[in-house]
Amino acid sequence: MVDRFSSVTREDMMTLARIVGENNILFDDADRLAPYSRDESGSGHSAKPDIVVKPQNTDQISRLAEYCNRRHIPLTPRGAGSGLAGGAIPLFGGVVLSFEKMSAILEIDTENMVAVVEPGVVTNDLCLRVAEDGLFYAGYPMSVQSSFIGGNVACNAGGAKVIKYGATDAHVLGLEVVLASGEVLQLGGKRRKDSSGYSLLRLMVGSEGTLGLITKIFLRLIPQPGPTADLLVPFATTEDAVAAVPRAIMASQSMPVAIEFMDGASLRHAMAYTGNVVSQVDDAEAYLIIQVEAAGKESLLDTYRPVGEACMEAGALEVFVADNPWASEKIWSIRRNCLEALRVIDPTVEGGDFVVPSTEIPTMMRFIRGMAQKYRAEIPCAGHVADGNIHPHPLKPNDRTDAQWEVQRRQLLTEIALKAVELGGAVSGEHGVGFLKNDILAQSKRDELRVMKAIKDALDPHGILNPGKLFRLGEHKAE
C-alpha cells in the first residue's frame, strides 16, 4: 500500500454522508461494496473500496473532491463498470464515486443539434432518446446497453462506427469538470469549434478520471442517417480479408459505417453463445462485417452492391446480405458477444486492444499466430479492422494453472502490444490503459509519459484522482 494515501475513517464516512446524503453511501457492508471492486476486465482483478458515494450533482462532487484532496483519500470515479482495462477498480481503496445517480438527459437542443447529459446516462438510452427527434448520436461503443456516456468520454471509447464517425472525442463539444481541488471548470459548450488556447477539453477526453471528474457532457448530434445494410463476408485467409478492406472502402460511394473483423473461431464461439446462427462458409478463416448507409431504401442495393462486388473481386468466398433490422441484429449480436462467448470457456479471459496502421494488420495477425504457437494457446481475434484496432483474446490452456497462465498471458499480451508499437501502433485503441497496461504504456510512450505525468502533477498534486491508472504507483490492493 502506498503510504501517501489515508484510509477512510468513520469520521470521514460521516462527512461524506453529510455531503451526498446518508442514503447515498455504502460503507461497512462487504456484500454491497463488492460489485464496486471490479469491472469487466476479467474476474481476476478486483480491489475493495472503503466507501462508495453516489452524488447527485456537481456541487456535491466538488465538495467530495475538495475533502478527499485535503485528506489525501483516493477517489476512483466509476461509470457502469463496463471497462475492460481495470480503470474503475479502486486499487488503493478509498472512495469510489459512482455516477449512477447522475443519469439525467438535461437537454436535447434540436436547433444547435447538441445533447447535454449527465455522465451516468446509459449511452443506448441517449441514442434512443435523440432518435425521437430525428437525431443521431454517432459515438457508439459496442457495449450497447450497459456503458455510461461518462465512461465513454473518460476512455475515449471507440466502437464499430469509428471509420465513418470518429471515436468519442469527435462528438464531445463541451465538458463540466471538477478538478481534484474541487474547482469546477466549464470546457467548451454548445459551440462547434474553438481555437482559443490549449484544448483542455481534448485533454480531459480519454484521461480516464486521472485529471478531473466529468459532471456534465455536451455532445454533438447529427441528423438520423438513412437505412443501413450489413454484409457478412467470409474469406479463406486473414490476409485476403484485410486486403479487401481498402478496396471495399474505395468502392463505396461514401465511407462504410463499419468494417469489422472476426476470425472463424470467434464467430463459432459467439454463435454457440448467442444461439444466433448465420450463414457460414466451410473454409473461411476470417469474416468481415461491412455496414453501409444509404440515402433511402430504394438506393440501398445500389449502395452495398459495389462494396460486395469489390469484396468478391478481392477474393471473398461469398457475400451475405442483411438489410432488415432482424437479420442485421443477428450478425451484430454475434460480433458484440465475441468476448462474452469466450468467458464461458475461460472466465478470466482478457481482451488485448492494440492499434496499428491498417496495412500492418496481416503482419500483426501472423505475429499473433506465432504467439499462439509459442504459448501453445488459442487466441481468437476480433476487432475494428478498418481502424487497425484488433482485440486478441488468449484463452487459458487446460495444461496451465491459473497462476502460470496469469503470468504467461501478461507476457503474451505485452509482446503483442509492443509489436504493435514497433509497427507504428499503440498499446490501446479504445479500451484505455487503466492499470492493466501501465507498464506497456511506460515502455511504449516513454517521453510522452513524462509530459503526461507533469500535467497530472499540475492538476492533481496529491495524486488522489484514480490513482494507479495510466501511471504505476507502487504496490496496490488489487487481487
Add this chain to the structure above:
Amino acid sequence: MLARIVVLIKQVPTTESVRLNEETGTMIRTGMDSAINPLDLHAVEQAVRIKDNAPDTTHITVLSMGPSQARSAIREALAMGCDEGILLSGREFAGADTWATAYTLVQGLRGLFPFDLVLCGERATDGETGQVGPMVAALCGLPLITYVNRLTWDEGTITACRAIEGGTEIVSCPLPVLACVLRELNEPRLPTLAGKVRAHELDITVLDGEGIGADKSLLGLAGSPTRVVKVIYPSFQRNTQLFLANDEGMEAALDHLETSLRRAP
C-alpha cells in the same frame, strides 16, 4: 417430374411497438419498417433446401397478400432462392381478417394449381393468430400438417415430425399437402449478394381481386366476419418483490422466496 412448392409469406413490422386503428381494429402499417415474418423464413428455407437437392426439377413460388411495399418481402424470399413471386394487392383486400386473408390466398393458389407442397410459418409475429395456414388448407381441401419441426420429401410422400405436447408425432402424407412450420425446422440462410441482385431484377406478378377471380363480398374488411370490439394496450409493469437476507438470514429469505413462488399463479 417437376416438384412445385408454394410458400405463403407475410410482411410484418419489425418494430416492437405495434399500433392499432381503434375503429377498425386493424394494424397501422404506414411508415413502419417491415420484413418477412420470421417463421415464414423457415418455410422459405425449407423450400430452398428441397430445391438445393434437385435444382433443375423444383420450382418455388412465393405468394403473399399485402400492400405494394410487401414486394420487398417477396424479393427477400426470391433472394434466398425462390423462383417466382406473386403479390395479391389491392384496396379491396385492406382490413382482411384471417378468414378473408385465407380466402384471398386460396384464390391466388387456384391459379398455381397443380402444386405439391404449400409451406407457411406457424403464425405471424404481428397478429399471432396461427389461423391462416390451417384455413387455407381447409378451403383448398388439402391435408394439413401443423407444428412441423422436421420434414422430408421422398417420392411423392411427405414425412413430417410434429411437435406435440410431451413428444413428437411422425406423420406421413401423400402430396399435395400444406405444412405449417416451426422455427426448430431449420436455420434460415442469409441471402447472398448474387441472390439479392437476381431478386431485384425479377418481375413480381401483382394481382388484384379481379385478377384472382374473387367474389368481392368475401374480400377485405367487408368480407371479414371478425369484429374487433375493443382495442386494449396491455400495461407493462413489474411487481418486484425483494427478499433480503437481513436479520433472519439467507435461509429465511429463501423460504420466503419459495413460498411466494408456490403461491404464484
